[in-house]
Amino acid sequence: MPLQIKREDILRIKADAVVNPTDVLFSGSGGTDYQIHKAAGERLKEELYTRNGLNAGEVCVTDSYDMENCRYIIHTVGPQYIDGNNNEAEILSRCYFNALSEARKLNLESIAFPLISSGTYRFPKGEALKIATDTITAFLLDNDMEVSLLVYSKDAFDTAKKLFVDIRDYLDQEKEEISYFKSCCIKDASFEDNQISEFRSRTKKRILSESALKEFSINGTMSFVADESFSEYIRRLLKEKQLEDVDVYKKCNMDRKLFNHIKNDSLYRPKKETAVAVAIGFRLNMSETEKLLNKAGFVLSDSFVFDKIIRYCISNSIYDIYDINEILFQYDQKTLGC
Helix, strand or coil: CCEEEECCCCCCCCCCEEEEEECCCCCCCCHHHHHHHHHHCHHHHHHHHCCCCCCCCCEEEEECCCCCCCCEEEEEECCCCCCCCCCHHHHHHHHHHHHHHHHHHCCCCEEEEECCCCCCCCCCHHHHHHHHHHHHHHHHCCCCCEEEEECCCHHHCCCCCHHHHHHHHHHHHHHHHHHHHHHHHHHCCCHHHHHHHHHHHHHCCCCCCHHHHHHCCCCCECCCCCCCCHHHHHHHHHHHCCCCHHHHHCCCCCCHHHHHHHHHCCCCCCCHHHHHHHHHHHCCCHHHHHHHHHHCCECCCCCCHHHHHHHHHHHCCCCCHHHHHHHHHHCCCCCCCC
């Protein structure tokens, strides 16, 4: 998966390189910088003594020394946030772009970033996250690399933006409807006979039929024998929609090699989040998405938060996979991709 937002310790995540947000003198005195210096050991400090320091937005590369989860450390100096009018956003974006460029020069396949400047440098977390994802996704349009963005707190997400608010209202409304329906059934045994058809009618576009629910397992899988495999259906979609591979895999948070494997291996069985990512990449409508998922033996149900979020996004033509993944991450759901 080219970009993943993770809640992970930078000392534990496996990557070719990790990014260390430091200061102009490589002091190793605060936050992530301190942790990395402590884990890498004295030899890192000795090497950095020979360097001339960095300006904000610049990067340099060192060995990882005693850190066992990566091969390289890419050091960068993020901007101290003043008021947003002192090129803070531009400098922060350069931190990410320059680190990614160094990783590309080294032919690295994976890199992990913390949310730069969002700690002691007081960059607003929501804005810092947007700059990070915008810069990384722009880079990935022309480059294949696995990028992890490590976010420790949900405070980093701008839950006031319209998509977050709409999703929250949508999920809350469904909870209220179900709660009301159940309470009526308890109070009045005749309610089920008299009102259930009306309730089902109002929600029929958002729930599975009873017969489908009986086949539905705990992980959202159905027993389904397709007359056309998942890969064959993808090849047909490419032809019918007159799309090239690159038109799809970049939009579904997937690298070229994986998409090529999925497309050509008739025995390939995707995970649910991978199948949904492909639907997003093709910008399929709800009916087309359900057909694609059926080819892999999955359905969307109102029994799961993940499914409700995906159903809402597709029904409302929301196809930015990184926006969708932010929502899924916020609700502790698996994000889309491989």
